[in-house]
Amino acid sequence: MSGFGRILVLYGSQTFTAQEIAERIWRTTKALGFRGPVQAMDDYPISKLIHEEFAIFVCATTGQGDEPDNMKNFWKFLLRKNLPATSLVKLKFGVVGLGDSSYSKFNFVGKRLHKRLMQLGATPLIDVGLCDYQHDLGHDAVLIPWTKDYFSKLTLYYPDIGIENSKNKFIPRWKVTLITANPMEGNRLIDDIYFGKGLHDGFVDPLLLQVEKNVRTTSEDHFQDVRLITLKSNVSPLHYKPGDVYNIRPRNSQEDVNDLFSIFEEHHIDIKPYYRLLVEQCHEDMPVPQFLSTPLTLHEIAEQYWDLKAYPTQYVFSLLALISDDKLERDKCIELSSPEGQEDWLNYCRRPRRTILEVLHDFHKTATKLTIEVLFELFSSIKPRSFSIASTNSVQQGRCLDLLVAVVKYYSKLKKPRLGLCSNWLKSLQPGDRVYGWIKKGTLVFPEDSVTPHILIGPGTGLAPLRSLLQERVQQNTATKHNMHLFFGCRYRNKDFHCREELEEYEKEEKLSLYCAFSRDQENKVYVQHKIAENASTLWHLIVTENAYIFLSGNAKNMPDNVRDAFVEDVFCKIGGLSKIDGKSMLQSLENCNRMQVETW
Structure with missing residues (x-):
């Protein structure tokens, strides 16, 4: 790969979605022959921004128009009044905002960032992309055409980049290797892969809590199961205010994990649950996350990292098209991944809520070509879910919090019921079970005084x-x-x-x-x-x-x-x-x- 230059890709994410989208954009930059890191905004040494020529910023809006935690320092620096209006005259940029149009301050952070960069002398290659979670196509409704337009504008500076050819390149984030092992070595108690070994995320303060109660609040003959779940700290008091949320990362059900490995077995793919996975850096601008730096079993990855309930994006079908050698299935994957095939993708995936596992069963000839490298790019990661805390910390010595959770179960045109990943996992928890999570500031901010109605x-x-x-x-x-x-x-x-x-x-x-x-x-x-x-x-x-x-x-x-x-x-x-x-x-x-x-x- 010859290499044209550097494109910086930075993200500010509250639920890791912006990070995943930034990594997708990074893959495109790599396929085109560019270099440059993909980083959280607060991890990037912002003093170097004056030297950058091209950058893409992906940022979510949280709360009442607030920036995400891993963008706060970056944003605070940009707002300095003593920054000259010519600070970023070298920079050509694009901003992708991730928002939800049901909120009044829709994509407020993306809009503000776009405006501030221009105030500092930077030149937008393209107008801000305002992705809307409420759209039928999700963020991709804006993201896909925005990305295409951005790289089209980039040809003004690099006429020789082959945008069409880049679509046929598979760019893995990391070097992934399977380590075969004895089946007995994998039979151990599975701990939390993110925090269970004393690991820590700079933007997350993990809490290990124990389930004290898991009570159904709806009658047994009611169509919906709603749970009031009490989690207790056995170590220290919890600190939260009304309106704060508890973030938790769920696990896949054993049924779905078994289904995944049955696909491997059916197609004689040598990937066993007790094999270990070695993840190594293969691009200097894409480091391996700390929790993946120690070899994990495939069962741990399948249960805690890959989202087996996710419905595949159009990007997933573009990956399947790259590996398929069955003409009929490959052509269908190409169609489902194309702009012209969005309606077909909606009808096949999004509307019936067809999961990635169900797609692999449908495209069974393509599934025979799965490798561990492809799987690591095919599956999205399990995102944390946020639940408003439903209790005050001024009772039980501040050691408990309640969650009020509606268990998601519904039917589409598919025979098998659709089950929400997190709510059904929470439903399965028994008193005494231990879970990691973390408390974050919520969207609602209540007045401090006790008089205001x-x-x-x-x-x-x-x-x-x-x-x-x-x-x-x-x-x-x-x-x-x-x-x-x-x-x-x-x-x-x-x-x-x-x-x-x-x-x-x-x-x-x-x-x-x-x-x-x-x-x-x-x-x-x-x-x-x-x-x-x-x-x-x-x-x-x-x-x-x-x-x-x-x-x-x-x-x-x-x-x-x-x-x-x-x-x-x-x-x-x-x-x-x-x-x-x-x-x-x-x-x-x-x-x-x-x-x-x-x-x-």
């Missing part, structure tokens, strides 16, 4: 962060029916009213005003937005006269927009007498000053 809207498991706040205010003896107003919704009062006894007790003791919407307990469906409309006068008074805050938590699909519409039409227009335009403007101003905050998923 709170309008809390949390249907279903959206109750979690609101319960944390309620418990804390009750413990502090500052909760009253005048300053705590909770709108809760579920299907049936007697089947899925989470934490019912606790909430009704708060209401009885006049520590809470409770407004419940049970959508299926009567002929006409009643949702939280209907309860907002019914109590519009009270809400108008709380917002306008008492400067109340609004906190909305729950499913991102339809509920947030319906709640927003109820505030505009029923509270601000019907009661407040505003026009619809002014009502929307009032709601927007509340969001802008964080008097209305939203946490959805």
